Amino acid sequence: MHSDRKSVVVERMTDEGSQTIECELPAVICVTEGVAPELYPDKEHMELAQSIPAEVLTCADLPLSLDQFGANGSPTWVDEIRLVEPNRLGVLLEESTPEEAAKQTADALRLRLAELAVESESSAGQDFVILPRYPSGKKKSIWVVAENTKNGLAHVTLELLGKARELTQFTNSEVVAVLIAPPSEELISILATQGADRVLVLDNSQLGPVCGLAVANSFAAAVERENPYALLFAATADGGDLASRLAARLELGLTGDAIDLEINADGRLVQLKPALGGNVVAPIMSKTLPNLVTLRPGLLAPAIPEPRAVATVEHVPQLPFDGPDIRLLKEDFQEDLEGILLAKSPVVIGVGMGLGSPENMAEVQEMARSVGASIATTRDVVHEGWLAQQMMVGISGRTIAPTVYIAVGIRGAFNHTVGLQRSGVIIAINQNRRAVMFRSSDFGIVGTWEEFLPPLMEELRPILLELVATSD
């Protein structure tokens, strides 16, 4: 905080690195866990706290109407929650010795990989279905807010456009891409090819960062003018920031971090989000329109590109503004080497808290290295400081699609397994036969990793080495 107590300097994590920004107070700041060391009060401070009178306020004491609170006041509501039903073989080996389990799993893996190869050959043709477009359907437009990175359009933008195209099969409406960047023929052409019928350009070169007041004001005015049906943002630092600014300005509900979208029989947008520690999926609906939602990167499939598609281009008028609310002081781009490696790796070993200690992590990392596999992990392991944040897979981490994923000592919370859904074959070792990870796996071994992992890695070695060699 500045000495004049009028502004703060904040380090903001972005998807490409970090930014140092300065903003005036008062400000709403969301902080990540671990931003400061926890403070443990001693006896003296606890006694002191007891003597400080606590003022208790209820909603009725606030200068707001009571129907703005609770479920009635919420602009979104949760429909009946759904159990997560993983689409996996769920074969479990319980009584085998470590050597038998290793042999049986290796045989089963060979067979499964051969089956998957045949399936992917026969479905290759079906994947190339181009969905119809509805460029003149303006009534229920679906807007996708494009993310422009220093390396071009972010992949998540293509994913959102793909989902928007799917949704327009129910709404019979256009897909509009909102490009918050100086107009570029190349970007507009990619947006059209990937599904946009219209591109709205909001040139922010004079306005400042995407996450700033001026961009949000001009964008909100465009939304009010056109009243689209839904606005899809990426669940990234900028996407989340801009979406919440719009939600606040336009008094709209916002679903953050959704993993998928559907349109139900009543024509409502169903925004699916993991809930209750990731054991179920909550379908969230909005009472307000347009629907506002941020979607996790890496979970949705882009549409098949249509190289000849063109989009009409319109410019969003820039509203006059009194100066920015944030100032970008510094921006650092970091190449995410660990992430790039994980995204490409055909074999990934996922390690969880069941490994028991960082020393054991090192042992499994060595086994992974010997077969050319990458290591992924859970949020709890990252919180323990045993492995780096970039290796975390799941709703708060990355999404991966290896040919083989081996989960070792991982409970299998949906918050983790949601990042694995596109894996080819999943093998799990867990000492607890009730571990939910087994329901998300094709082959499960009930037993401790100390006993079962070393012989398994020996048996799998030739298969894994071949997968790694053929992917290079």
Ligand SMILES: Cc1cc2nc3c(=O)[nH]c(=O)nc-3n(C[C@H](O)[C@H](O)[C@H](O)COP(=O)(O)OP(=O)(O)OC[C@H]3O[C@@H](n4cnc5c(N)ncnc54)[C@H](O)[C@@H]3O)c2cc1C
């Ligand atoms: C909002 C939110 C977001 C989250 N996002 C993520 C995310 O992105 N990614 C993520 O991973 N998590 C995420 N989590 C946390 C997640 O819900 C789980 O708490 C976490 O994944 C559990 O980690 P774990 O399986 O390593 O640990 P644990 O739950 O402690 O499970 C350890 C497992 O190891 C087994 N085990 C113990 N000893 C052995 C042994 N010797 N051999 C074999 N097995 C053994 C145990 O039976 C147990 O099943 C999130 C949670 C919340 C609330």
